[in-house]
């Protein structure tokens with residue numbers, strides 16, 4: 001596979017697993033086209049045309065030094081200059097894939113957060129409330145990533161002539177969809193049942209061994225789960241802490257999350273929402289693995305690094 005094909009596959013899989021549903025995503029892309037066509041020429045010049053076909057701007061092709069057939073990929077959750085050097089040291093690495101955004105992808109992290117509004121409205125939070133509260137939080141995240149040294153790792157990749165892409169929200173969508181289906185299949189009644197189900201998933205089972213397994217941040221093992229959501233597994237980063245009260249009013253009982261700040265935890269507690277933290281690197285690994293399996297199917301070799309707990313679900317590996 002070539003780099004562009006790998007990237008396109010990630011975006012395609014991300015759309016298929018999107019909690020908003022494919023139709024909703026396509027509608028949003030069409031709307032972007034319409035807006036683009038109406039733009040004055042000056043605005044068009046500055047507009048990122050990738051946004052017209054890719055709903056996940058936090059995932060990008062960052063550097064192509066040699067557009068060759070990709071046979072071996074170094075994949076990590078966070079890729080920095082150290083991993084670029086690592087790839088050189090290991091040798092025979094055709095491409096590096098980072099999960100967390102880098103370069104242009106990092107600068108656009110806030111762009112994917114809007115999906116949280118749509119997902120929350122599917123769970124019964126009025127769209128106007130979700131949009132109102134998220135707007136504030138999205139601009140906060142945009143300002144937060146603004147000061148980052150976006151290009152640091154990309155520059156290292158360019159200097160060492162290493163191919164580099166990152167794939168964030170498409171893989172988080174895969175993880176969210178997987179967990180949503182798991183919950184629907186198993187219907188855990190109490191938090192302890194949910195914990196048991198999560199710990200049976202290989203990535204979380206591995207995480208338990210290194211002290212990073214699923215944790216109850218709010219609630220008690222014997223609490224009833226009520227309606228369980230995976231709203232915090234995808235959509236860029238944490239949403240607004242003010243949303244928990246609204247989620248509780250909408251009938252949500254338990255949130256499965258990847259990670260949670262103390263401010264968010266307190267608000268969830270005040271709203272009587274149980275919070276199960278599945279784990280950050282492990283949840284990111286789950287989403288990446290579902291994508292990487294498709295690459296492995298095409299004969300691509302995966303070399304995991306930087307926190308990626310590689311689990312293959314291909315038949316021969318089960």
Ligand SMILES: [Fe+2]
Pocket residue numbers: 100280284
């Ligand atoms: Fe992450």
